[in-house]
Amino acid sequence: MNDLHTFHIPVMGTGFTINTPVKVAQYGISSVISLVDDTLIEQMRQYYCGVMEENYIPITQNDEDYRARRITAYLDLLDRIVKKNFEEVKSSCFEINTEITKYFEMLPETSPLKTLYHQMLAAQDPVLKKNMQDQLRSQMRPGAIDVNIMTKLDRLNYGKDNTPLPSEFSDALAALRGYAKSTLNSAVVFSAGINRKLYSYVEKFKDFYADASGFIKKRIVLKVTDYRSSIIQGKFFAQKGIWVSEYRVESGLNCGGHAFASNGSLMGPILEEFKTKRQEFIQTLQDIYEAALKLRNEKTFNHPHPIKITAQGGIGTHQEHNFLLSYYQLESAGWGTPFLLVPETTSVDPETLEKLCAAGEEDVELSDVSPLGVPFNNLKASLSEIKKFRRIEKGRAGSACLKGYLVSNTEFTEKPICTASRQYQKLKLDQLLQMDLDSETYKIQHDAIVNKSCICHDLAASPLINYQLSRNNAQEFTAVCPGPNIAYFSKIVSLADMVGHIYGRVNLLNTQQRSHMFIKELNLYMDYFIKEVKKLTLKPTEKQIAHLNEFKNNLLEGIEYYKKLFPKMLDETQEHKNKALEELQSFKKKIDHFIAKHRHIFPHSLSTLASV
Numbered sequence: 001m002n003d004l005h006t007f008h009i010p011v012m013g014t015g016f017t018i019n020t021p022v023k024v025a026q027y028g029i030s031s032v033i034s035l036v037d038d039t040l041i042e043q044m045r046q047y048y049c050g051v052m053e054e055n056y057i058p059i060t061q062n063d064e065d066y067r068a069r070r071i072t073a074y075l076d077l078l079d080r081i082v083k084k085n086f087e088e089v090k091s092s093c094f095e096i097n098t099e100i101t102k103y104f105e106m107l108p109e110t111s112p113l114k115t116l117y118h119q120m121l122a123a124q125d126p127v128l129k130k131n132m133q134d135q136l137r138s139q140m141r142p143g144a145i146d147v148n149i150m151t152k153l154d155r156l157n158y159g160k161d162n163t164p165l166p167s168e169f170s171d172a173l174a175a176l177r178g179y180a181k182s183t184l185n186s187a188v189v190f191s192a193g194i195n196r197k198l199y200s201y202v203e204k205f206k207d208f209y210a211d212a213s214g215f216i217k218k219r220i221v222l223k224v225t226d227y228r229s230s231i232i233q234g235k236f237f238a239q240k241g242i243w244v245s246e247y248r249v250e251s252g253l254n255c256g257g258h259a260f261a262s263n264g265s266l267m268g269p270i271l272e273e274f275k276t277k278r279q280e281f282i283q284t285l286q287d288i289y290e291a292a293l294k295l296r297n298e299k300t301f302n303h304p305h306p307i308k309i310t311a312q313g314g315i316g317t318h319q320e321h322n323f324l325l326s327y328y329q330l331e332s333a334g335w336g337t338p339f340l341l342v343p344e345t346t347s348v349d350p351e352t353l354e355k356l357c358a359a360g361e362e363d364v365e366l367s368d369v370s371p372l373g374v375p376f377n378n379l380k381a382s383l384s385e386i387k388k389f390r391r392i393e394k395g396r397a398g399s400a401c402l403k404g405y406l407v408s409n410t411e412f413t414e415k416p417i418c419t420a421s422r423q424y425q426k427l428k429l430d431q432l433l434q435m436d437l438d439s440e441t442y443k444i445q446h447d448a449i450v451n452k453s454c455i456c457h458d459l460a461a462s463p464l465i466n467y468q469l470s471r472n473n474a475q476e477f478t479a480v481c482p483g484p485n486i487a488y489f490s491k492i493v494s495l496a497d498m499v500g501h502i503y504g505r506v507n508l509l510n511t512q513q514r515s516h517m518f519i520k521e522l523n524l525y526m527d528y529f530i531k532e533v534k535k536l537t538l539k540p541t542e543k544q545i546a547h548l549n550e551f552k553n554n555l556l557e558g559i560e561y562y563k564k565l566f567p568k569m570l571d572e573t574q575e576h577k578n579k580a581l582e583e584l585q586s587f588k589k590k591i592d593h594f595i596a597k598h599r600h601i602f603p604h605s606l607s608t609l610a611s612v
Helices: 021-028 036-051 068-090 099-105 112-122 126-139 171-180 198-206 227-238 265-277 277-297 318-327 337-342 350-358 383-393 422-433 441-450 462-468 484-488 495-502 516-535 542-570 574-597 605-611
Strands: 033-034 145-150 186-191 219-225 246-250 309-310 333-334 362-367 376-379
Touching: 021 033, 021 068, 021 495, 021 574, 036 068, 036 333, 036 462, 068 099, 068 145, 099 112, 099 516, 112 126, 145 171, 145 198, 198 227, 219 227, 227 246, 227 265, 227 277, 246 265, 265 277, 265 309, 265 516, 265 542, 309 542, 318 495, 337 350, 337 495, 337 542, 362 484, 422 441, 441 516, 516 542, 542 574
Parallel strands: 033 145, 145 186, 186 219, 219 246, 246 309, 309 333
Antiparallel strands: 362 376
16 A cells, blocks of 8 residues: 555556556556456457467457456456566666666655665665665565446447346446456556446455455555545445545546536545545444444454545646645545656557647547547547548548447437447437428537547557557547646656656646646636536526536635635745636636626525625
């Protein structure tokens, strides 16, 4: 649980971090890979078997339980590669530009191991120097090979006779089984909300339970958006005698990939609640956990197992990173989007890299392209988007559904199909033609249909391009889902430089004016709130009005919270703090003005605003 670094690299898409552990784990850096795409996973396994000169035996879709078996085989292979790479780093010489020197040079200055490393460099006595080097080697550890299961992606699968398979063969459960059977000592990150069937399936595998010494080989990380959902999910597992080892708070909107907006609750107030209620949180879960272990006649523990509280979403400076760790007492902070510009870390094809380097704030949008129906941070100029619009222009809207991980619609078919597929879009557009709509209404509905993109296959395109893995030399068109933070990083950099940026040794930000991560998130939520209000009809329902009033109140409370917080940020310059306070005042005026124009939705807001 005691990581060497104070940052981790979250999952990015299905392909961008698919082999990141092979690139960074030997340096003690932990990262997360997606388990969505078993086709890509099998292709990567074939590639790395070649690299490692291991015999590759294909696991085909005709094989029983192929999805879980592909995942297990790939994770076991990654485990072997990382262990081999780590031993090579560990055994290298302490000389300039060697791998072991790179390992220690990248550590944060606050690390006791970094202090010992500097003492070793300064030591003059050869015997003392050698003893220190041996001590350093003994304390080295590789980074974790963590995995991510997106709980909403839980497609029901079918057998060879076209009949539904049992629930344990659904996508999410099969992925969990594949991970559980692997040799890894790491964590599975559950993202996108509660899936009770998946969570209950964890009980089937002993590696998720603490052994007699309290060691948990396979740990659970919950990606959460607020305190309340964390305690609900933590209790669910604790009642089964399973301990959740980490609660990973992610910004609802200031992130990459799918954006699961909160009810207006902002990251700062959410982390404040975790900070103030941390001991109560842990003790509540411990009491339930101990009671569950007693019922199972298993060993109980006098003290809670370690719990990490971490955060990610829009972090871009050393000052922001440090403040999260020190003020909110976090164990780690996730840095995702900036690492898309680090080829030593992520798999991004050259053309997409070039587009990401050139991307400004206006080039990334919170779009409706995802077939999941969840807002999706999308690079508008991606190869996938360009190809999509070319198909539309040719009257061939929609994509070939090559993998089907996002199938969900049964409007026209008995079996679910994907709303980004050519099959669905043709059927839907044909239906639209029969509806005798006016031209403006027709265009709005037409564009909403054809806007859906094949992120299922195209998010995996980059590694296929980089490692020449495409079937039959097919041309690939990459979809990419950076967070808004990409606008402030504009060049390809080395792993050492990006780590140096995180720890304040170098500055990689471009010259574009950048707001503090908390202010940026607030701005995104303001825009989201205004759009949600504008979507309403003239007669909104009571439920809609209640939701938007709660959203509005959370935004206002967040603004007041930040007014008090920013003066406490010791690492920020007075200029930056003043700028943030000015932006907060501007947001307050903007929301006051907007609410006053929509009094039918916010009838009690005027008196509330005066008191906030």
